[in-house]
Every structure is written in structure tokens, then in C-alpha cells.
Amino acid sequence: MKKIFLGMGILATLFMACNQTAQPQMEAAAEQESAELIINLISDPTSDPHSTLMGLHLAQKVLANDMQATVFMNVHGVKLMSPGADSLEFHGENLQEVLKALMSSGGTVRACPHCMEAHDIKAEQLLQGVEVMNDQTMMEKIRSNPTVFTY
Secondary structure, three states: OHHHHHHHHHHHHHHHHHHHHHHHHHHHHHHHOOOEEEEEEOOOOOOOHHHHHHHHHHHHHHHHOOOEEEEEEOOOHHHHHOOOHHHOEEOOEEHHHHHHHHHHOOOEEEEOHHHHHHOOOOHHHOOOOOEEOOHHHHHHHHHOOOEEEEO
């Protein structure tokens, strides 16, 4: 009988030790889950404003649900900052105005410097609040394990 109680005590101790070890691991895994969405905006807003607007709307929905949203204007997406882009619309919504509202709601907007160069867009042409992405910030974003949608 003593052996049974001793065995049960050892099992209970092992179970508690495993549970205490598992708890921090589960908490760490929960912290690893992303609460940030990156919209990788590669569509050309001059030829596909619908796709651009869809990406911006998704970012707005994410912000409304208390998560972080970053729009990364990449490839042709940087054309949203080109001369004349302030008149780009889809279904009556001005794309730059949607972008400004997104930033006013706490969203972050960054532009690819290489893509800007490829489309002859200068930093001074960016809307107020839009930042040029740098390598360090990009690596921090990647390490944070964000969810990425491409439009």
C-alpha cells in the first residue's frame, strides 16, 4: 500500500513539474502568435485600383479589431505616391484619402526604397506619415512573425 501511495505521489509531482514547464512554453507560443497584419501592396493602383482598395480596406478592418496593420507599398504599389495619384479612385473612394484615414487610425505605411527608385518616386513625394522602409525595420517585422496578405 505504501508503494502505491509513493508511486502516486511521484506521478503527481512529475505531472505538476511538467505542467509548470508547459505553462511558460504555452504562454511564449501565444506571444509568438501575430497580432499584426502586413498588407504587401504590390498592385499598380493606376491600372488596378480595386486590388489596392481591397488591401487598404482589410488593413482598416484589422485596426478596427484592435490589431496592428502595416501597409508596405512594394513593387508597383509605390505608384500610389506618384504625381497625379491623389486623383486615383475606385467606386467613388479616393485611394490616397483611404490611406490617410488608415494612418489616422493608427496604421503604419511604409514604402520600398528600391521600388520608389524604379518608379522615380522621391521621398519628398510621399504623403505625410509614410516612411521609407529600411533593412532594420524590415528585419524587426519579419522576426515578429506577422500575417502577410498580398494585394
